[in-house]
Amino acid sequence: MKVLGHRIELLTGLLLHDVTMAGLQELRFPEEKPLLRGQDAAELENSDTFLLAMDTDWKEHDIETPYGLLHVVIRGSPKGNRPAILTYHDVGLNHKLCFNTFFNFEDMQEITKHFVVCHVDAPGQQVGASQFPQGYQFPSMEQLAAMLPSVVQHFGFKYVIGIGVGAGAYVLAKFALIFPDLVEGLVLMNIDPNGKGWIDWAATKLSGLTSTLPDTVLTHLFSQEELVSNTELVQSYRQQIGNVVNQANLQLFWNMYNSRRDLDINRPGTVPNAKTLRCPVMLVVGDNAPAEDGVVECNSKLDPTTTTFLKMADSGGLPQVTQPGKLTEAFKYFLQGMGYMPSASMTRLARSRTASLTSASSVDGSRPQACTHSESSEGLGQVNHTMEVSC
Numbered sequence: 001m002k003v004l005g006h007r008i009e010l011l012t013g014l015l016l017h018d019v020t021m022a023g024l025q026e027l028r029f030p031e032e033k034p035l036l037r038g039q040d041a042a043e044l045e046n047s048d049t050f051l052l053a054m055d056t057d058w059k060e061h062d063i064e065t066p067y068g069l070l071h072v073v074i075r076g077s078p079k080g081n082r083p084a085i086l087t088y089h090d091v092g093l094n095h096k097l098c099f100n101t102f103f104n105f106e107d108m109q110e111i112t113k114h115f116v117v118c119h120v121d122a123p124g125q126q127v128g129a130s131q132f133p134q135g136y137q138f139p140s141m142e143q144l145a146a147m148l149p150s151v152v153q154h155f156g157f158k159y160v161i162g163i164g165v166g167a168g169a170y171v172l173a174k175f176a177l178i179f180p181d182l183v184e185g186l187v188l189m190n191i192d193p194n195g196k197g198w199i200d201w202a203a204t205k206l207s208g209l210t211s212t213l214p215d216t217v218l219t220h221l222f223s224q225e226e227l228v229s230n231t232e233l234v235q236s237y238r239q240q241i242g243n244v245v246n247q248a249n250l251q252l253f254w255n256m257y258n259s260r261r262d263l264d265i266n267r268p269g270t271v272p273n274a275k276t277l278r279c280p281v282m283l284v285v286g287d288n289a290p291a292e293d294g295v296v297e298c299n300s301k302l303d304p305t306t307t308t309f310l311k312m313a314d315s316g317g318l319p320q321v322t323q324p325g326k327l328t329e330a331f332k333y334f335l336q337g338m339g340y341m342p343s344a345s346m347t348r349l350a351r352s353r354t355a356s357l358t359s360a361s362s363v364d365g366s367r368p369q370a371c372t373h374s375e376s377s378e379g380l381g382q383v384n385h386t387m388e389v390s391c
Contacts, residue, residue: 063154065147067139071126076116078156082340083184084116086151086160088168090190091257092217092241092250094126095119098165098320105324111332114341118160120151122168124249131248138252141167141260145174152182161185161335165320166192166220166291167257173277174263180278185338187331189284189319192294193263193301213251214241222317223288233321265301276301282308282334284327286315308334 058073073095078084089098099119102108123139124132132138139147148171152160159182164172169191176183218227218238226234241250266274281302285295292311299309310330315323335341 061154063151065150067143067147068123070123070147070151071121071129072118072151073121074116074118074155075112078116078158079114081158082115083159083161084118084152084155084157085112086118086120086148086157086162086172088120088162088164088171089122089125090166090168090221091122091253092214092221092245093165094121094245096127097237097240097244098168099163102320102324102327105328107325107328107332111328111335111341115161116155116157118151118155118157120148122171122253125245125253127244129246129249131246132252136252138256140256141170142174142178144171145178148172148175149179149182157182159184161187161338163187163189163331164191165189165318167253170257170260170263173265176277176279177264177275183279185280185282185334186277187282187284187334188295188298190289190291190295190317191283191298192291193265193298194294195259195261212242213247213254214238217241217250217254220290223286223290225288226316233318263298263301265298267301268303276303277306278303280306280308280334280338282310282330284310284312284319284330286312286317286319286322289315289317289319291317308337 057075059075061072061074063070063072087095087099089095103112103117121129122144124130151157161184162172162175164170164186166189169188170193172183172186173188173191173193176186215238218234218241221237222234265276268274268276283295283299283302285292289295295309299307312319312323312326315326320327332341
């Protein structure tokens with residue numbers, strides 16, 4: 001039996017004003033086991049707060065795949081036919097640096113208690129990873145995507161809702177294109193669907209000659225304004241990227257990401273036999289983020305009836321770190337749009353919304369169908385869901 005839930009359907013150009021969220025608070029969680037393998041107590045004490053989490057509930061796994069081992073941490077167990085939430089981090093980071101702030105945010109607990117959560121670390125990027133041997137061939141972006149079905153099969157997931165950032169968003173999008181039946185929805189932050197041209201490639205090479213690897217990666221992660229201001233967050237990430245992530249392994253991942261090809265996607269109806277993501281997608285980018293142009297272009301290539309574009313004010317290059325409250329709220333509505341959590345509590349954003357709400361959900365845990373507009377095919381190119389959130 002299906003009951004109506006809520007979903008924000010926001011038309012292009014709609015701006016949500018006066019959205020007030022609880023101020024960001026510094027979260028500190030005790031850690032009962034030494035997850036920073038190979039580091040002494042002094043190094044652990046100096047690690048930034050966002051590396052610490054409620055890890056006692058998490059279980060670590062090394063999973064065999066056709067292209068090598070994947071380090072995965074998981075909390076919970078599959079709940080009926082509900083999908084798992086599967087994350088993939090950006091280059092320069094790992095699941096802790098990328099997602100701890102977001103998943104430890106208080107309001108996020110209301111969501112995660114309903115789903116099993118699975119964090120995937122790209123090969124060799126996890127905390128304490130051993131350096132790859134000389135001559136190791138790092139998997140291509142396509143191969144990284146092809147490693148994920150092994151994770152799904154290992155844990156017995158029927159399908160997943162992916163949350164990816166930057167390089168991780170690209171991997172998850174590729175995964176959804178190759179294995180569409182395994183993906184029910186995607187949250188893609190800072191995704192760039194384009195491969196690098198030779199000018200970009202040359203600029204990256206030049207940057208590598210004149211800057212340290214952490215500083216080079218920071219230009220990918222943060223806005224120019226944040227880098228010039230040299231905020232505490234930028235300083236923290238510079239330290240963590242240099243000290244926590246194996247630098248040789250990171251260089252391999254960085255090189256492979258910058259060698260990526262264009263995502264083979266086109267908006268339906270724009271070219272014959274257009275290929276695009278078939279699942280609901282929420283695109284997220286911060287204002288003035290280095291990935292802003294890429295996310296806008298990706299939005300233009302996706303089906304507007306199943307895509308929501310969220311541009312977050314005052315969030316910079318890492319919205320999941322700087323604005324976890326707003327992102328949690330948007331993610332909640334995204335899930336409700338797919339029929340999950342219909343009775344989740346409403347917050348300030350919900351009370352201030354100025355859009356129609358419509359969705360369907362299933363109370364028995366069976367896989368619901370995402371809602372779409374019922375406009376005629378002639379109007380598809382004119383429809384879009386854009387949510388701009390400001391403080």
